Amino acid sequence: MNDLADAVALSPTACWRRIQRLKDGDILLRRVHLLSQEALGLSLTGFVMLKTNNHSEAWLERFSKEIAALPAVVEFHRMTGEIDYLLKIVAPDLSAYNQIYRAIIRVADLTDVSATFSMEQLKFTTELPLDF
Numbered sequence: 001m002n003d004l005a006d007a008v009a010l011s012p013t014a015c016w017r018r019i020q021r022l023k024d025g026d027i028l029l030r031r032v033h034l035l036s037q038e039a040l041g042l043s044l045t046g047f048v049m050l051k052t053n054n055h056s057e058a059w060l061e062r063f064s065k066e067i068a069a070l071p072a073v074v075e076f077h078r079m080t081g082e083i084d085y086l087l088k089i090v091a092p093d094l095s096a097y098n099q100i101y102r103a104i105i106r107v108a109d110l111t112d113v114s115a116t117f118s119m120e121q122l123k124f125t126t127e128l129p130l131d132f
Contacts, residue, residue: 042090044117046097048104050085051112059108066107072100 005015022028037043067076075088091097105113
């Protein structure tokens with residue numbers, strides 16, 4: 001708490017009170033720890049764009065449940081525009097992505113699956129101490 005208080009120029013007590021208000025107000029939902037993809041052997045980050053002709057509620061419920069069960073999928077977005085769904089995936093390499101691709105197309109009837117891969121992640125967030 002002292003490190004965080006110093007970083008924002010408040011006393012530790014005032015800082016703690018503000019954090020408690022943010023938690024109580026459902027603004028701070030949870031604390032997370034970010035793992036090193038490289039240390040885990042997951043150096044490939046991909047964005048998989050999916051299109052489908054099926055937009056029923058039942059299809060979406062089944063589809064989202066199946067996609068959430070794939071460990072490589074770290075984000076799942078329903079989109080507006082040309083793409084229906086966007087998945088962020090992590091994998092060791094392209095060969096592993098091929099297995100992920102095969103798992104995705106087994107899950108549901110899709111009209112198009114395409115992917116792009118990140119060459120470099122540019123970080124713009126400020127990191128706070130883990131123990132605040």
